[in-house]
């Protein structure tokens with residue numbers, strides 16, 4: 427019964443999709459429509475709007491003159507894009523495309539542009555980077571939008587069992603969760619099974635376990651923007667491994683709980699307070715003075 | 720929670736707490752003023768005071784006071800728009816002894832001379848709480864349709880107001896009452912699940928001891 431679909435565990439969602447013989451996204455859309463007391467078309471349309479806002483971030487995000495409010499960042503997406511378009515980058519148009527798009531959306535966020543939190547503003551570049559790159563490689567907009575329901579379902583499970591905020595769980599909870607969500611979307615777009623989705627989520631999270639939240643000067647710029655590029659590449663890596671049939675020995679639900687415990691034991695200096703990690707380096711302190719005087 | 724709490728909201732960056740939340744605080748203050756603002760005095764506290772330049776917190780607050788939503792692309796040009804629209808803005812920073820670290824106190828003066836002082840805090844993920852209006856403690860999350868009712872502190876006033884809500888089939892999910900002194904002026908903050916409309920607000924406004932009734936929609 428789709429109405430009884432819940433977000434207590436990823437294993438539960440995977441089992442539901444296997445039983446139904448349908449992609450997880452279809453089940454999630456149906457359940458959300460019931461929960462929100464809207465039609466499936468209305469809920470789909472709302473998600474489609476979000477996808478279009480994401481797509482609209484790329485061009486302004488690639489403006490070479492883009493600068494953040496602090497003046498610390500901007501203009502890097504343009505450099506990466508140029509290299510990809512010249513065909514010179516090492517890893518080809520898929521990885522290169524994901525990298526420049528992740529930078530574009532994150533840099534636009536830092537420059538007070540209009541973005542979609544996914545799941546947060548700090549990690550807003552990861553999901554659009556992978557989806558828009560897949561669209562460029564031939565995925566339809568419809569399929570991209572549907573895969574966002576699968577990605578959201580992963581986010582809902584993480585929110586229920588751990589958390590999504592850097593201030594609460596470190597960057598593993600923010601960029602880590604975004605990469606896990608993006609990996610799940612990629613598995614669905616790549617035609618993978620629900621089981622593979624679990625593996626991809628587990629692999630993506632495992633590779634960012636322990637990542638601290640240490641924004642320089644407390645601003646969502648350094649290292650956040652590059653962690654979005656990293657998150658997009660980890661999402662592709664995790665999806666590729668899972669789609670090749672490589673499983674995770676630790677199931678996703680256990681990785682999520684491990685992430686929660688790691689987050690709980692992380693000192694507060696490493697949870698968005700800008701008192702530790704990169705934020706406490708001499709250069710970070712100098713940049714902080716430069717911005718705030 | 721639903722999927723749009725995970726993928727969403729659409730907002731102006733860079734920070735849900737320091738930018739989007741700040742815009743919502745400004746927007747609610749403007750609604751509470753109930754008229755076009757002519758002057759805004761903004762005092763920032765805690766991490767708002769420390770990092771507002773990098774997060775555009777000042778721009779977001781001004782945008783909200785101008786009536787913009789947190790996803791309005793004009794948000795970052797709000798100081799210029801304020802000048803064009805004749806809104807006088809004075810910004811300063813201060814120290815708060817207690818309260819949440821991300822706090823702003825906004826004093827707005829309207830074109831018709833009305834004035835209101837609102838204290839709001841951004842509590843993470845774009846969520847906010849307004850915890851004082853004109854120095855009276857309140858609790859407004861802005862997530863539910865709300866009625867803010869200023870009234871004379873007399874026996875039976877609360878019942879009269881809640882009777883109107885019950886008649887209208889409205890379910891209350893949060894209620895707070897505060898007053899400075901017995902028999903003086905009191906403020907009720909009523910958050911509800913839905914069903915708030917102008918007709919209900921007008922009925923509450925018509926009650927003899929009600930001095931002011933403002934509706935806030937999320």
Ligand code: SF4
Nearest residue numbers: 548592597600639650
């Ligand atoms: S370092 Fe902190 S603020 Fe930056 S993206 Fe990671 S969790 Fe967000």
